[in-house]
Amino acid sequence: MGWANYLGHAEFPKGKLNEVLADKHGTPLTNNALNNHIRHAKGWAMVEAESNRRCLVLPLHRFQKGIGDRTCEEHGIRKVKHWQP
Numbered sequence: 001m002g003w004a005n006y007l008g009h010a011e012f013p014k015g016k017l018n019e020v021l022a023d024k025h026g027t028p029l030t031n032n033a034l035n036n037h038i039r040h041a042k043g044w045a046m047v048e049a050e051s052n053r054r055c056l057v058l059p060l061h062r063f064q065k066g067i068g069d070r071t072c073e074e075h076g077i078r079k080v081k082h083w084q085p
């Protein structure tokens with residue numbers, strides 16, 4: 001799970017996750033197959049309930065060393081202004 005940002009959100013361009021999870025022949029998953037994968041992952045608590053094809057949300061208690069942004073377009077999370085010293 002090397003993709004998630006500081007919030008534990010891992011955004012994917014449309015269709016990208018289908019490619020990432022392609023089968024052994026390199027054929028991208030259909031959206032239906034991908035939805036099934038995500039549903040199972042939610043069932044196993046590997047990803048949070050708000051995860052979808054465009055953004056996987058990792059449980060933060062497993063993801064305490066996040067790096068990068070604290071934003072997520074898919075979930076409408078915008079960067080808050082930081083106090084600049």
Ligand SMILES: [Zn+2]
Binds near residue numbers: 011055057
């Ligand atoms: Zn998100």
